Amino acid sequence: MNTRRISLPDSVNRLTSRPDKKNWSSFRKALPGSDIAYYHVVYPSRVNGIDDLESAYIILYDSKYDRRFRIPVYVKDGVRINGALSYLKGLSINRRLMKHGGIT
Amino acid sequence: MRTSKKYRVTLIGEKDNGKSTLLGKLLLLTGAASKERIDDAKGNMFGGRFEPAFLLDNFSEERQNGLTLDSTKASIFYKDRSLEFTDVPGHEELIKNMLSGASESKAAVFVVSANKGEGFTSQAKRHLDVAVLLEMKSIVVAVNKIDAVGYSQDRFNSIRKDILNYLSRLDFEGKVTFIPVSAYDGDNLVERSKRTPWYHGMAVLDAVVRAAETEKPQRRSNRLRILVQGEVQNEKHTLFLGRVCSGRASQGSRLSVEPGHDDTKIAALFVDGSKAEHANSGKNISLSLGRGVRPKKGSVLYGDRCKPHTLLVVKAKLFIIDNTGMVRPDNASIKINNTTVGVNDISIVKSRVDCNIADAQLTLDKEYPMERFETVPELGRFLLYSGRSLAGIGVVQ
Amino acid sequence: MITVPLQDLGELEERSISVLREAKMQFKRIVALWSMGKDSTAVLSLARKAFMKKVPFPVMHIDNGIDFPESYSFRDSLMEKWGLELIVAESKIKKELSGFSCCGANKTDALKKVLNEYGFDAVIVSIRRDEHGIRAKERFFSPRDKYFKWNYKNQPEELWGNYTSPSEDKSHVRVHPILEWNEIDVWNYTKKEKLPINPLYLAKDGFRYRSLGCTHCTVAMPSNARTIDGIMAELKSTKSEERGGRQQDKEKAYAMEKLRALGYM
Known part of the structure; x- marks a missing residue:
């Protein structure tokens, strides 16, 4: 059994090419050891269904608010797709990007 | 931050007399309707002109048909007071909804139309019946559509x-106070109108404040009574859930249980989940009781300075919803504090012509703890059922 | 400019506790919906007051996977702290739905499924009358039929603390313990009880969230309110209704009514 924790950049790569439960879990394990602190979710204008969830994405920022990575919003398990934001527990939304009228 | 006292006021009156328009106009004139609420009301107009009543009538069906389906509440904050208005449906069939909306208020604004062919009709009377039965202390009568009669x-x-x-x-x-108004134009709602120079009284809003503040002298009891709501298991013990209706409960208080005549005492008293020495009237409590006594839901626990009081024959003032039928004794029951008690007989002691309020005597199928409404309101008011439908409401005399 | 006054918390709390206790006595299988927002959290805290510091029924999060990460954290920590029995019901984001309907309809389906699966006969929901015009007509105990529809024209009577009982022709009953609370009362209570609050509510970098939906539908508002006192001060002098930051509410109210009648909110 491989107990070595993979690095965050590696887990991000895996996640981007294949956002399944296993890769999200690895990402989740790699997160605490990293300097990632903030997130920002970008949705296409409407989340109409499965397609749109696949075109949304999350930008991750470090504690200095520098942009670091881009990852998917969803987790795909076989045929089922769901939001994956629970894997980002512990991060805070980046409010410095908000304008009057707000963005999420 | 100070707490404003909240006054509950119900608008009653027949359909089409202008209750919703009156309240809607008050909301607009006092600035109590938020911009969103106004825009929202305007946005769903389905053509036609904007009616102040749209601020209250939230269902599209209501706006299309000009009919309030169920009670709506709206608050106006005026002269440091919080006035919570309930607008109830005036339509005959919706009287159940009307009762539900009116039951908590102490003051009413009775809207009656001055228009020819309208006025103080027999249907309008039923609304007043309810206000009287519910012992509203003060009624402001808005004689509406005064513009239509010049x-x-x-x-x-x-x-x-x-x-x-x-x-x-x-x-x-x-x-009771009478005020000539035009709800649509706003005459005498917030300010006195020049169009009724013969009228020298207050405008509606001030009259409502005064009405809401009228207190009848209290004849409430302050002896201990606890209404039992149920029980829960806590670890290995059974705790009884109740509410102090009157008086003050204390750790160690001796109690008498009705129905049943059992004696017990408060072995442990809990308020909000923590042990407490005392609990005042109005508080919800949990109790562990001595001597293995297990009061059922609906029982009343009486303190030792309070005489336990159960009734088999109840003298009550009844408001009957349906004025065509009699409530048949073989089908009747009352519901009080979520407990149903069967009724074996109802006899009318005094009825009044052209009026839905009757003095009656009900014989229950078993003794039940009840009190006069003015002494302990929670134990003196009930719903009257005929089978499964609501037939009326009653207050114990 | 209107000022929103505070109501007497004592009275409000006792009424809510009474409603929760009555629900527990009348229904066999109750569940409380929890969105990790201030209202549903306040309801759980009131349940702890009603039932000896325990929440004696399961708590359900209807999760579409795109809630805020802060909410997920809050959920897990409060679940542990209060020993909550948590059920997470996954709801999928549906095709052909957008904005408002998205949050509503996909949650309705998840709710339906879970209610049937677990056989719940009462659902505790934290809505308040002041949230939206249509909610002004709700009752403390509001039945839903077996199609989940709300028969708003023919609601059961609710007088003098007497509420609807279970019966065969209902699918379930919605229980609304904080129906009479205003937004500011919930904050006042949260402050008084020192309840944990979701960090999204407090201002940071000039923005805060007034109400919490999912990350797709919810927008932040400009604010410097970094404490509950700050929030309450801002509330005292605003006319903008609470859900104004949620895109779904900008859609037609008619659609909302349809959705209510359909069953989620």
Whole structure:
């Protein structure tokens, strides 16, 4: 059994090419050891269904608010797709990007 | 931050007399309607002109048909007071909804139309019946559509006389004030109108504040009574859930349980989940009781300075919803504090012509703890059922 | 400019506790919906007051996977702290739905499924009358039929603390313990009880969230309110209704009514 924790950049790569439960879990394990602190979710204008969830994405920022990575919003398990934001527990939304009228 | 006292006021009156328009106009004039609420009301107009009533009538069906389906609440904050208005449906069939909306208020605004062919009709009377039964202490009568009768003082006085006569037949003991208004134009709602120079009283909003503040002298009891709501298991013990209806509960208080005549005492008293020495009237509590006594839901626990009081025959003032049928004794029951008690007989002691309030005597199928409404309101008011439908409401005399 | 006054918390709390206790006595299987927002959290805290510091029924999060990460954290920590029995019901984001309907309809389906699966006969929901015009007509105990529809024209009577009982022709009953609370009362209570609050509510970098939906539908508002006192001060002098930051509410109210009648909110 491989107990070595993979690095965050590696887990991000895996996640981007294949956002399944296993890769999200690895990402989740790699997160605490990293300097990632903030997130920002970008949705296409409407989340109409499965397609749109696949075109949304999350930008991750470090504690200095520098942009670091881009990852998917969803987790795909076989045929089922769901939001994956629970894997980002512990991060805070980046409010410095908000304008009057707000963005999420 | 100070807490404003909240006054509950119900608008009653027949359909089409302008209750919703009156309240909607008050919301607009006092600035109590938020911009969103106004835009929202305007946005769903389905053509036609904007009616202040749209601020209250939230269902698209209501706006399309000009009909309030169920009670709506709206608050106006005026002169440091929080006035919570309930607008109830005036339609005959919706009287159940009307009762639900009106039951918590102490003051009412009775809207009656001055218009020819309208006025103080028998349907309008039923609304007043409810206000009287619910012992509303003060009624503001808004004689609406005064513009439609040319701001006539004679017409106003004639309606005023009819209503005063009716109220005296009902033995109404509260205060009543009459104001000529035009809800749509806003006359005499917030400010006195120049179009009724013969009228020298207050405008509606000030009259409502005064009405809401009228307190009848209290004859409430302050002896200990606890209403049992149920029980829960806590670790290995059974705790009884209840509420102090009157008086003050204390750790160690000796209690008498009705129905059943059992004696017990408060072995442990809990408030909000923590052990407490005392609990005042109005508080929800949990109790562990001595001597293995297990009061059922609906029982009342009486303190030792309070005489336990159960009734088999109840003298009550009843408001009957349906004025065509009698409530049949073989099908009747009352519901009080979510407990149902069967009724074996109802006899009318005094009925009044053209009025839905009757003095009655009900014989229950078993003794039940009840009190006069003015002494312990929570134990003196009930719903009357015929089978499964609501037939009326009653207060114990 | 209107000022929103505070109501007497004592009275409000006792009424809510009474409603929760009555629900527990009348229904066999109750569940409380929890969105990790201030209202549903306040309801759980009131349940702890009603039932000896425990929440004696399961708590359900209807999760579409795109809630805020802060909410997920809050959920897990409060679940542990209060020993909550948590059920997470996954709801999928549906095709052909957008904005408002998205949050509503996909949650309705998840709710339906879970209610049937677990056989719940009462659902505790934290809505308040002041949230939206249509909610002004709700009752403390509001039945839903077996199609989940709300028969708003023919609601059961609710007088003098007497509420609807279970019966065969209902699918379930919605229980609304904080129906009479205003937004500011919930904050006042949260402050008084020192309840944990979701960090999204407090201002940071000039923005805060007034109400919490999912990350797709919810927008932040400009604010410097970094404490509950700050929030309450801002509330005292605003006319903008609470859900104004949620895109779904900008859609037609008619659609909302349809959705209510359909069953989620």
